[in-house]
Amino acid sequence: MHLFYQPAAVEYLTEDDSRHAIKTLRLQIGDDIAVTDGHGNRHLAVISTVDSRRCSFRITDTQTTVPRPFSVRICVAPTKNLDRIEWFVEKAVEIGVERISFFFGQHSERRVLKLERLEKIAVAAMKQSLQSFLPRLDEALPFGELLKTSIEEQRFIAHLPTDEPPINLAKRATVNGQYSVLIGPEGDFSDKEIQQAVAAGFQMVTLGSNRLRTETAALTACQLLNFLNV
Amino acid sequence: MHLFYQPAAVEYLTEDDSRHAIKTLRLQIGDDIAVTDGHGNRHLAVISTVDSRRCSFRITDTQTTVPRPFSVRICVAPTKNLDRIEWFVEKAVEIGVERISFFFGQHSERRVLKLERLEKIAVAAMKQSLQSFLPRLDEALPFGELLKTSIEEQRFIAHLPTDEPPINLAKRATVNGQYSVLIGPEGDFSDKEIQQAVAAGFQMVTLGSNRLRTETAALTACQLLNFLNV
Numbered sequence: 001m002h003l004f005y006q007p008a009a010v011e012y013l014t015e016d017d018s019r020h021a022i023k024t025l026r027l028q029i030g031d032d033i034a035v036t037d038g039h040g041n042r043h044l045a046v047i048s049t050v051d052s053r054r055c056s057f058r059i060t061d062t063q064t065t066v067p068r069p070f071s072v073r074i075c076v077a078p079t080k081n082l083d084r085i086e087w088f089v090e091k092a093v094e095i096g097v098e099r100i101s102f103f104f105g106q107h108s109e110r111r112v113l114k115l116e117r118l119e120k121i122a123v124a125a126m127k128q129s130l131q132s133f134l135p136r137l138d139e140a141l142p143f144g145e146l147l148k149t150s151i152e153e154q155r156f157i158a159h160l161p162t163d164e165p166p167i168n169l170a171k172r173a174t175v176n177g178q179y180s181v182l183i184g185p186e187g188d189f190s191d192k193e194i195q196q197a198v199a200a201g202f203q204m205v206t207l208g209s210n211r212l213r214t215e216t217a218a219l220t221a222c223q224l225l226n227f228l229n230v
Numbered sequence: 231m232h233l234f235y236q237p238a239a240v241e242y243l244t245e246d247d248s249r250h251a252i253k254t255l256r257l258q259i260g261d262d263i264a265v266t267d268g269h270g271n272r273h274l275a276v277i278s279t280v281d282s283r284r285c286s287f288r289i290t291d292t293q294t295t296v297p298r299p300f301s302v303r304i305c306v307a308p309t310k311n312l313d314r315i316e317w318f319v320e321k322a323v324e325i326g327v328e329r330i331s332f333f334f335g336q337h338s339e340r341r342v343l344k345l346e347r348l349e350k351i352a353v354a355a356m357k358q359s360l361q362s363f364l365p366r367l368d369e370a371l372p373f374g375e376l377l378k379t380s381i382e383e384q385r386f387i388a389h390l391p392t393d394e395p396p397i398n399l400a401k402r403a404t405v406n407g408q409y410s411v412l413i414g415p416e417g418d419f420s421d422k423e424i425q426q427a428v429a430a431g432f433q434m435v436t437l438g439s440n441r442l443r444t445e446t447a448a449l450t451a452c453q454l455l456n457f458l459n460v
Contacts, residue, residue: 087317094446095438129440170460208325208456210359216324223453226438230400 002027003034003042003127005134011045012056022052033057038126038134040065065132070176071098072225075146076218077185078102080109088215089118092222093125093135101149102140107187113140143193147200152180157202158217159184159194166206169224176229181205181221186214232257233264233272233357235364241275242286252282263287268356268364270295295362300406301328302455305376306448307415308332310339318445319348322452323355323365331379332370337417343370373423377430382410387432388447389419396436399454406459411435411451416444 002025004017013021013035021027027047035043035057041064045057074097078085092100100122102113115137126134141149154177160166173179182189182197189197198204207220232255234247243251243265251257257277265273265287271294275287304327308315322330330352332343345367356364371379384407390396403409412419412427419427428434437450 091446091449094440094442095450096440129442131440168460170457208460210324210326210361212324212359216321219321219449220325220453223450224457227400227454227457230398230438 001032001034003036003130005038005123005127006035007038007134009037011048011059012054015053018055019052021047021055022050027055035059036126036132036134038123038132040067040132042132063132067133068096068098068229070225070229071152071178072096072222073099073101073150073152073178073180074183074218074222075101075103075150075180076183077105077108077214078110078113078140079214080186082110084213084215085113086118086121088218089121089137090125091219093122093131094129095219095223096131096226097135097222098133099136099138101138101146103143103146103182104140105143105185105187105193106190108185109187110185115139144196146182147196147202150180150182150200150202152178154179155182155200155202156180156205156221157182157189157194157197158207158221159189159204160206167204169205169207169221170228172203172205173225173228179225181218181225183214183218183221231262231264233266233360235268235353235357236265237268237364239267241278241288242284245283248285249282251277251285252280257285265289266356266362266364268353268362270297270362272362293362297363298326298328298459300455300459301382301408302326302452303329303331303380303382303408303410304413304448304452305331305333305380305410306413307335307338307444308340308343308370309444310416312340314443314445315343316348316351318448319351319367320355321449323352323361324359325449325453326361326456327365327452328363329366329368331368331376333373333376333412334370335373335415335417335423336420338415339417340415345369374426376412377426377432380410380412380430380432382408384409385412385430385432386410386435386451387412387419387424387427388437388451389414389424389434390436397434399435399437399451400458402433402435403455403458409455411448411455413444413448413451
């Protein structure tokens with residue numbers, strides 16, 4: 001069954017989804033569809049008007065999913081090459097993430113990030129993976145501002161400490177937590193940023209012994225916290 | 231320091247790497263480089279002739295890495311869209327994998343796969359992540375032929391069993407194993423293929439509750455087995 005996304009409490013599809021339903025899929029009155037609101041509800045519905053700009057449906061049943069008992073927030077510096085961060089958003093949404101926040105660090109090469117395309121990728125990945133929750137994406141903030149928004153109880157910064165043996169995120173994090181992980185840009189965090197993060201209660205962790213690209217590190221942190229809670 | 235790849239026991243760079251070293255990086259006689267053989271050895275060396283087709287070096291020291299105490303082999307049906315499988319190869323090599331094998335299943339849309347480009351991606355990812363082992367990539371085989379090559383002690387097929395509760399790969403696999411995991415094409419395995427795999431000793435496992443794309447499932451299996459052995 002085709003899955004659509006309508007975040008508002010209305011019984012018609014968005015303009016994009018209406019066009020897709022009517023022009024591409026050629027759905028007809030009476031056809032069954034599913035519509036998620038991105039907040040945990042999936043409606044089973046039937047098409048009631050064939051309109052490629054505003055396709056109406058009638059809800060016949062609603063299935064509600066409860067949120068996971070843990071939450072994963074990945075805070076990442078956007079990569080210079082946009083493809084790489086788009087890829088990260090797609091994959092993180094597929095495997096499961098609650099929130100993705102962006103920041104510009106001292107060593108960030110990229111200083112502009114538009115969320116619109118990333119939001120579309122997130123919606124497509126939510127539909128693709130048959131989920132009912134749309135993760136939250138946050139506009140990029142300067143690093144210092146981002147730290148102020150990180151109030152999760154388990155906070156980590158992916159960085160190799162110089163004066164103590166590295167500890168893997170898998171060993172530091174505990175199950176059923178509210179997690180926040182900071183992933184630096186290609187040029188890594190500056191010393192000052194690391195000091196700021198540690199002062200704000202972030203624990204230094206590694207994600208393994210290999211040097212990972214920014215987007216690989218971000219996805220690995222997300223995978224690892226999901227697995228910890230399997 | 232710049233890392234190069236020379237699988238042969240010779241003291242000069244490959245033609246590609248020679249051009250990169252001399253034309254792009256403009257290295258000079260006496261400059262320090264590192265050269266990995268992809269079999270666990272990393273040589274520290276100095277440039278001894280500036281030749282953009284055959285740049286010689288002199289080894290000053292060799293560091294040998296031991297293989298991991300476990301091995302991960304991912305057997306995956308190539309995706310219709312080549313970008314997706316290229317992405318998987320890059321990411322799997324970065325995070326750590328011993329072998330990637332390809333197969334064509336009954337529901338595979340893609341029926342041709344050239345390894346040359348994937349091998350270049352694997353070499354670049356090995357260098358990028360500062361590893362000394364180059365994972366093995368196998369030419370695509372028909373599914374039945376692939377099964378005959380899978381003699382690892384812990385064999386899994388990512389598929390939801392219909393008549394018993396799904397068990398996550400994290401619960402089935404045990405540490406320090408030799409693992410092989412089968413990941414189906416976009417159209418999934420056929421019933422016959424699943425029967426063949428089960429008859430060949432593969433255990434059915436899930437990779438979580440979300441429906442994952444082929445390349446996401448392949449990377450997730452790889453991540454999960456790596457984490458199990460952290």
